Amino acid sequence: MPATVSRSAPEERLVNLVVALMATEQGLTKDTILSSVAGYREQLEAGASKDALEKMFERDKESLRGLGVPIETIGNRADPDDLREARYRVPTAEYALPEDISFSPAEVALLNIAGGVWGTESLSADARSGLRKIRALGIPVDEPIIGYAPRIRVRDASFAALQRAIEQCRVVTFTYLRPGEARPRERRVQPFALVEYEARWHVYGFDLNVDADRTFLLSRIVGDVVLTRKSFPAELRAGAGERALDGLRAVAARQRALLEVHPGTEAALRLDRRAERASQGIYVPYVDLHVFADELASYGPEVRVVEPADLRAEVIRRLEATLALHGGAA
């Protein structure tokens, strides 16, 4: 904060800036902005250093871009890299919701349900803010869709950082612990999509350590996800959600376990829905050996793993460890 006193609140300056930049066709230079837009002008007149005010303008510009306000920089035609004479403007067509987008009352009712799926997560505030913008179009709302409360939960601390990295097309690094590996390893990834599959969040992207697409379980990320300064082309994100889902489904199609399940048990209830009948027992596809072994171990005597051998071994290992920890004579 500069030492000069500013009577207006920073949000006034920010909104004044948006209004000024939207009202101009040819754009305003930085000098014009600092000497005329309320919020800067008073500080300039009160003797604040131009340098400090220019920095404030740069910060404001980036903050507003973060809000989705499309601030355009029109450079010098002769020398586009010379920003001294650059002009700034906000094209109305890109700022506002397109005129040809309207929402029917039924659509708004469905969006209200869609916006309500996030419990207390930060995405909940984003969803409500998005809904507010849509409701402000003055659409009459259908009767609310009652009787349904769909919820999506995000428990993984890494979710927010990964979402930001995807939006900004930035390479991330994180520490990843694969079960069965003695120590966690550092991964360097171009993240493309976040995917909830069978109630677990995954991040799909290009793993720069192995030069191939990979899918990671968020629950195995240890510590913080770090956004590096290195970015990647946004085109790489195109269709990433579908590619990630196809990848997970392909893995599930490749890997299936042969199980014997006792009828009428919790295991039968949970597994039958995903199962295909075998001549003896059922086949159940799975995406991750360890995640599936966790689930099967929880069923105890209700299910027996016939094959594959590695899954069977993992289930036995969990049951033995449970017994050892609870004072049983293994």
Next chain:
Amino acid sequence: MSHDRPVAALDRAALLLQLVPYLLGKGEVSVAEAAAEFEVAPDQMRAMVERLTVIGLPGERGYWQLPHDLFDIDWDLLDRDDVIAITNTVGLERSPRLTAREAAALLAGLQLARSLPGFGDSELVTGLLSKLARGAAAAPAAVIVAPGPVDGVRDVVDDALRAHVAVTFTYRAPGAEPISRTVDPIKVHIANGQWYLQGWDHLRQAVRTFHLDRVSDPALTDIAAVHGADPVPELFAPSVDDEVVARFRFPRAVAPLLSDYLERAEIQDADDGTAVASLRLADEQSLKRLAARRGGEVELLEPAGARRAAADWAVAGLAQYTHGS
């Protein structure tokens, strides 16, 4: 939602940008209604509106911000009736585009909503998906929610909800014999890919929660669902049946995997990277599945019956692999 959380200047600026189109769309709106829409306290809404009236165009050199260069409101109406009406605008008339994150949050929610009976791949959903993508200021991060398998039980429950009639079905509670139930449906919850029905149970004469995977042979009745609008508790809220106090120890590193339990537990951290959770349960048998799932990481401490149950559960599970295989 707390009304007095400190909002950063940028968040307040974002609200002001949304406020103008909202007020224009409303014509006249009470301070209370606008405050509720923007999730702020009424006096904060009043302050926001007053702030708006000092914002406007830069004006011409020497004539800074004449009245018509500023947003303005009907002050009499505000003072007299606590009603907001905007009388002059200098821009911002149409809603801003959605931010990438707002679009992502709604798009992901929509993917889950399409698993509700009757929505599926309807034109309504596909139309909305493209409108949201087009209405975003920047490409939203792909946040994808893969729908789980669905079955006919959901459709019957949906029919009952819409027709406001009771539904009958066979219900198989964990460790119990199947029993026929008649229920006035109130609300269907989808959480972690699992579907639950909250409804008024004619047998127990009270609201109960039913896991839809445990439901079979559902059928509509012609009994009016008199309790179909009864208040329901939060899903998984502790109930009066939770009489057992249980404690378990776990490594803090695996806490995110246990959040279903930890959310309603009291947690005490130890120095060695572990913690102990205490919680109330209906039945001391229920934690053995958790202990086996986390094989060797979660140790049940109390009650002794829960410890024994976990050991027995593991022994019975292991027996399948030692006898004749």
